[in-house]
Amino acid sequence: MPKDSGIGASSKRREDVRFLTGAGNYTDDINAAGQAYVYFLRSDIAHGRINSVDTSAAEGMPGVVKVFTGKDFEGVGGMPCGWEVTDKHGAPMQEPPHPILAQGKVRHVGDPIAAVVADSLEQARDAAEAIDLDIEELPAVMDMKAAAQDGATLVHDDLKNNICYDWQLGEADDAKVNEVFANAAHVTTLDLVNNRLVANPMEPRVAVAEYNRGTEEYTLYTTSQNPHVIRLLMCAFVLGLPEHKVRVVAPDVGGGFGTKIFHYAEEAFCTFAAKACNRPVKWSASRSEAFMSDAHGRDHVSKIELALDADNNFVGLRTNTYANLGAYLSTFSSSVPTWLHGTLMAGNYTTPVIQVNVKAMFTNTVPVDAYRGAGRPEATYQIERVVDKAARELGVDPIALRRQNFVTQFPYDTPVALTYDTGDYNGTMDKLETAADLAGFAARRAESEASGKLRGLGINCYIEACGIAPSNIVGMLGARAGLYDAATVRVNATGSISVMVGAHSHGQGHETAFPQVVADMIGIDESMVEIVHGDTSKIPFGMGTYGSRSLAVCGSAMVKATEKVIEKAKKIAAHLLEASEADIELKDGQFSVAGTDKSVAWGDVTLTAYVPHNYPLEVEPGLEETAFYDPANFTFPAGAYACEVEVDPETGQVSIEKFTAADDFGNIVNPMIVDGQVHGGIGQGIGQALLENCAYDENGQLLSASFMDYAMPRADDVPFYGVDHSSQTPCTHNPLGVKGCGEAGAIGSPPAVVNAVLDALNSGGKAVDHIDMPVSPSRVWAAMNS
Amino acid sequence: MYNFEFEKPSTIADAVAALGAEDAQALGGGQTLIPTLKQRLAAPSALVSLSGIAEMKGVCVDDDGSVSIGGATTHATVEAEAADSYPAMAALAGQIGDPAVRNRGTIGGSVANNDPAACYPAGVLGSGATIITNSRQIGADDFFEGLFTTALEEGEIITSIRFPVPQAASYQKFLQPASRFALVGVYLARFADGVRVAVTGASEDGVFRWSEAEEALNKEFRPDALMDLRINPANMIGDLHGSKDYRAHLVGVMTKRAVEACM
Incomplete structure (x- = not known):
């Protein structure tokens, strides 16, 4: 039975009234x-x-x-x-x-x-x-590989070369990695480009x-x-x-989308x-x-190699990436190709030996920094494309190959510095198989073929790391900022509540979802709670909103502050009810003495806090609490996506016929908002996969410098999405058990689209093993006819 | 944008007089010109709006059955008012831009601008229409002279365009994904005395007639007639959105689809 308020309810986004009626204040x-x-x-x-x-x-x-x-x-x-x-x-x-x-x-x-x-x-x-x-x-420095050569023109004359850093994560012993590959029964190799994007809020x-x-x-x-x-x-x-x-x-x-x-x-x-x-x-x-x-996004050129044993178990993974940082270091640019990318290269799999190599390059282009997903889409795209290629080369079912290699025991320490706290990748894949009606694909393919189209099915998995933390660890990794967050819960005398939060809402629906949590904890109507955000003079402190962190990090601070408020309110209630504080229970906005019919309402307690005539002398008047929260770990949302495309063999035009997402976001506060976040993310992922291409010429002129040449996805470029969020393994280390959902769609969808296009072409007898994004009609046609 | 004088005459004569001023420029629906001005890429002394001239608006059927469309008629009006008299042209108009563009942009503005990827030049050339200006009549074959270039003289206004109505016609547009102009657009019109095929979006020289296809279809009007035809990619546009070879290929596919639509 869906709830109609509080945690788990699809409360309508209250902020949309002002956004949709022109009453916003930008x-x-x-x-x-x-x-x-x-x-x-x-x-x-x-x-x-x-x-x-x-x-x-x-x-x-x-x-x-x-x-x-x-x-x-x-x-x-x-x-x-x-x-x-x-x-x-x-x-x-x-x-x-x-x-x-x-x-x-x-x-x-x-x-x-x-x-x-x-x-x-x-x-x-x-x-x-x-x-x-x-x-x-x-001369303009444009090509990353050329820029890395000795004697290349320097973007910055005072630097020794154009390489910001040559970074490595995972197995440092090259000989050991070489041995894994030498002994592998099969090695799949793929060169690919993660295309540069413009966020365009x-x-x-x-x-x-x-x-x-x-x-x-x-x-x-x-x-x-x-x-x-x-x-x-x-x-x-x-x-x-x-x-x-x-x-x-x-x-x-x-x-914002990061930019x-x-x-x-x-x-x-x-x-x-x-x-x-x-x-x-x-x-x-x-x-x-x-x-x-505006800082651009992505722009990686990678070579990835996957080693498998004779039983198709993944035994080794090696990547070599050139990451474009542009002309200058934007605020968080250096972290994206490293700690937000290399650390995700285990994906959902138990690959025991992983080596990630990243050369970050200065070029004469706009600076590149985090864009929805920030490093994790680049990691997911590489892994899920190479796994798909391996399945095709080996002639095995791509879902079975993934399932065989899934991480199934948690917590799981990856070879690339993360500890996944929880997850159920098989369970999520089960949800996908049902939600996407994979059993019916063959019939849908036959129908497409009858109308002269090639139909393809693309499957992929993803794992991401959200709510980047804890501060002491990221500090050791080079972060010059802490990654906690803060909230102040200010209860007014009449019982309404303002929550000053360090998260910033710019489309995510915080103004609706955050009050659902506080209202649920106290048992009052959501309309009695509102959040205040986006003003340093009003809120205690905040690290803002990015990396799908708001509810997991700032929401946790808000829960902690609300707990303190409740604890104090119980003292006041105990005084009013002449009972022991330990016997006070709070339910549906009423404080009651356990086992009796004595109770006092939330509003009477809050009024007492500010009109403390009959009041416990040892308690300070007023009812306002602040909490800072520094998480113990990242959160690890994960999912499995299925995309079905039709390809017009005459023109190479790709149309997305069906897209299904099964995500595990742990507990969910507002299912409707979560669905919307996933819809938006998939739309951006489809944009990257099929349409968006930030391109420069060899002189450094931006070719796609307006919407005349930069193709944003429009409503008719995307299908109605199927989303299933019923696979839920709650985060083990934050009070709400939430994981974050803002970026998942953009992380999980590009490989699904590309895998689907390649499946379609191969079903039509075209042995094409890769097309770089955006998979435009011109590129598809060229691949089919090469 | 830079400063300019603005005039909105109500007659063609007044418009022509106003355009006599040095560096004055005609303003149709402004769907190209206004963004150009905002980027400071043009600096006219005066803009002479043609949108207040009643005699340049609307769609009518002439005594000989041809369809005349006033130069200041919006795409949306063409889409609605030519739906019965020249359905293929109405359909073309309905594929231009988005509703906002179609409610402002005009046929005269589009044809006078002669953007190499615009839809109307293909419709006008493919129909063998006559461009009627304040001073003369120009056949479509003599009107389009290359990228953004036409036979119009300085200050000359397209007052209307007269279309002979073919037995069958079809516009097949393959969208450039960002601008949604034509990556390749083919307008095919079948008249009693022959077939005309006009191609937009593809050539570095702007809209053109594909004469080999016309000859082949005049011999035999069916899709297979085009099977062995290949257009030379050398003069095709090659850019971010499609290579020269791809555009040459699309010309064939879109022409075939236009034939199928006319069968």
């Missing part, structure tokens, strides 16, 4: 009195040496307040990287400076060279056109900064997934401001310029700017 809706506008003059070449930037004509243009160049920031810090990766020889990664405005060189198309602050945006833009640039164009980035001369306080409104992190980085590493004088607000944010985690130069610029100009300064990115300045 950063671009915020205008400060007397604000000026900034326009960034950005490089239109990929790589060049700046000889001079002459702003004299621009400074005299109508409406111009001030023109800034890299020289104005020479004494100011650069954009920091939040994770120091140590390479396989024990050396720290190469970490070049990342100035707010370019200094010395421009390093990608879109690199900001100068900024004009003016009374209007058009005036700023007019003045920017009057800036005289003398930039000597240099519906809302482009915006920053509005104010400086109050009287109080010396700054306020920055920004499109961020984690306002406290922005404040910390900007104050401590970039501008050198006292944190208590800086308020960062991330109001309604129209989608709004990072601290961007434009945010620091506006904050700096607000004081320098003594006026509020506003910047709103155009979509064109978003394409060339």
Whole structure:
């Protein structure tokens, strides 16, 4: 029986009323009195040496307040990287400076060279056109393998080469790995590309900064997934401001998908310029700017090798990946190809020997950082493609091959540094086989073939690691931040509750799901609870929302704080009921004395807390508690996906006919929101697999620089999804037993789509063993006819 | 965008006069021009909107059975009002862009712009239509002169386009996945005196007639007639979305499908 409120209920998303009726308050809706506008003059070449930037004509243009160049920031810090990766020889990664405005060189198309602050945006833009640039164009560093060669043109002249780090995880003894492969009964090898993507949230980035001369306080409104992190980085590493004088607000944010985690130069610029100009300064990115300045995602080139014994057991796995970091290190870029990718290379399988090698490269492209899934999709894609290829080469059923190699005993220590706490991969696969009606596939294939189409079935599994933690471990791995979270539960006198949470909601439905938990714990109506988020002046602290961490980490802090509130409320109730605290029970919003009919309502207790006339003297008045929560481990959602495609053999056009996801997210607070998160993730995964392609030419010009050439998935590109979340092994180490669901769809779906296309082609007699994403009609046709 | 004067005349004569000003530019539905202006890629002194000229709007059937569409008629209007008189052209109009584009964009604007991947140039050339301007009539075969280039003179306005209605016609569009312009679009029209096949999206020279296919179909109007025909990939567009070879291949497939649709 589905619940109608509390944990487990599909409560309707309360925030959607304002989003869908135009009542949201986004950063671009915020205008400060007397604000000026900034326009960034950005490089239109990929790589060049700046000889001079002459702003004299621009400074005299109508409406111009001030023109800034890299020289104005020479004494100011650069954009920091939040994770120091140590390479396989024990050396720290190469970490070049990342100035707010370019200094010395421009390093990608879109690199900001100068900024004009003016009374209007058009005036700023007019003045920017009057800036005289003398930039000597240099050869663009584009191909990662070429960039790694000795003598390659350097993106950063002060570094010894273009390799940020050469990193390794797993078995360090090459001889041992070689031996495993030499003794294998079968080795399957695959070269593949994980295509570069542009996140393209519906809302482009915006920053509005104010400086109050009287109080010396700054306020920055920004499109961020984690306002406290922005404040910390900007104050401590970039501008050198006292944190208590800086308020960062991330109001309604129209989608992030990772690209709004990072601290961007434009945010620091506006904050700096607000004081320098003594006026509020506003910047709103155009979509064109978003394409060339939002951190991109993915962009790995990998070779993966899987060794199997004579019984088809996986005995060894080796990968060699080139990971593109772009021109500069974005905030969490260095962690993505390493600790968020290499650690996932065991997948759902018991492969005993694994060696992961990653060379992270600087190139003359937009910086690359976390994008929905962040490293885990790249890992899953490699594993699940090579397993599928192995099954085809060996002539065995791809599901049976996976089942045979599943991890079945938990906890499980992988050879790549993780401990999976719980899971049931066979159980989840059972759910998939039923939900996807795999038994009926042959009939569906016959039907497709009768209409001249090839039909394919693609299966894959995934495991991901969410809620990255604990802080002491990630600190040892190089993280320069803690990865806990915080919540304050503030109970008002009349019993309603505001929960100040460090997580930030930008589409995830926190405003609905978080109150479900608190309301359920106390037994009051959900409408009595609301969350407050996205404002450093209102919430205690927070690490924000990414990595599917919000409920698992911040939700746990909220549970802990609510437990403290309940504990204190019970003391007050015990006093009112003249009973022992140990005998007080809380159910349905009533405190009662066990075994009696004596009770007092939640609202009477909360009122007493604030009007403490009849009150226990040893208890402080008021009812507000804060908790910080640092998890003991990651959480490990896992699942199995099935995709059915039809391929038009004449044109190579792929259409997705059926897509089924069976996920194990542990306990679920709001099933409808979880379904929606999975739907959105699969849509993004299908986008990557079939459509999206962020491409540069050899000179570093962005070929897909607008929606005319960058294909986002649209409603008619995706099918109705089947989702099954009934396979549930609760997380063993957080109080809700939840695992996180935000990224799973984007992690699990690309290999399912590609596996399905290859199955379709092979069913039609075309021996094609790989097509790189996006699997466009042109590429499918070329593969069929090669 | 840069500043410009804006005029919205109500007659063709006033529009022509306004376009006489130096660097003045006609504005149809603005579906290409407005984004171009926003990117500061054009700097006209004045925009002369054609959307207030009543005599340039609407679809009508002429005495000889041909269908005339006013130059300022939106795609959505063509889709609705030509559905009975020229269903293949109405269907083409209904495949352009999305509802917002179809409610603003006009046939005259699209044809005058002659984007190499636009739909209407294929429909106009494939139909052998006549482009009627404020000063003359131009046959479709003489009108399209290459990428974004037409026979129009400076300040000349497409007031209407007259389409002879074929016995059967079909537009087969293979979508470029991002823009949803035609990666390849083939408009095939079968008249009593012969078949016309016009191809958009494929060639580096813009819309063109595939004469070999026309000859083959004039001999024998069935899909198999195209079986041995191959279009030379050398002049095809090759880009992110499809190689030259792929576009050449698609021209064949889309033409075959157009024949099938006309059978």
